[in-house]
Amino acid sequence: MDIRIGQGYDVHRLQAGLKMYLCGVEVSSEIGFVAHSDGDVAIHALCDALLGALALGDIGKHFPDSSAAYAGIDSKILLSRVMQMVSAQGWSVSNVDITIALQAPKLAKFIPQMRSTLAPLLGLDEGMVSVKATTTERLGFVGRGEGCEVWAVALLQRP
Numbered sequence: 001m002d003i004r005i006g007q008g009y010d011v012h013r014l015q016a017g018l019k020m021y022l023c024g025v026e027v028s029s030e031i032g033f034v035a036h037s038d039g040d041v042a043i044h045a046l047c048d049a050l051l052g053a054l055a056l057g058d059i060g061k062h063f064p065d066s067s068a069a070y071a072g073i074d075s076k077i078l079l080s081r082v083m084q085m086v087s088a089q090g091w092s093v094s095n096v097d098i099t100i101a102l103q104a105p106k107l108a109k110f111i112p113q114m115r116s117t118l119a120p121l122l123g124l125d126e127g128m129v130s131v132k133a134t135t136t137e138r139l140g141f142v143g144r145g146e147g148c149e150v151w152a153v154a155l156l157q158r159p
């Protein structure tokens, strides 16, 4: 069996009055992400991990934020398109692990829904989809509530 590992990272700025989507789930919040798409920084990091595993570049290469086609787009659609690229080469996802750094709001109660939302898009059982959240103890831009930072790792396999 052939295996590949990929890593992804993304940051989005926070602003009052915008919606907050993370891992395909709308998080109830007074602040949300400034972005060309729906701003789902977690799905963007995950897409970069999947693309990275196959050395296919990054999300900005495939879905440029200069294109009107992606204005306000649901990032789950971007993930589905990335998964088509993964499948087209005969790969499937073994597991993914996502870490979200956000000072507020608390994400714990949204995590089960995030995992169940991502799992079918990745062709995985929820047990293979890890989503973790942390604050940064009020340090740095995340701690000041200026932005959200996400890291994702994905393992792919091919028979």
Ligand code: MG
Pocket (backbone or CB within 6 Å): 010, 011, 012, 040, 041, 044
């Ligand atoms: Mg992004």
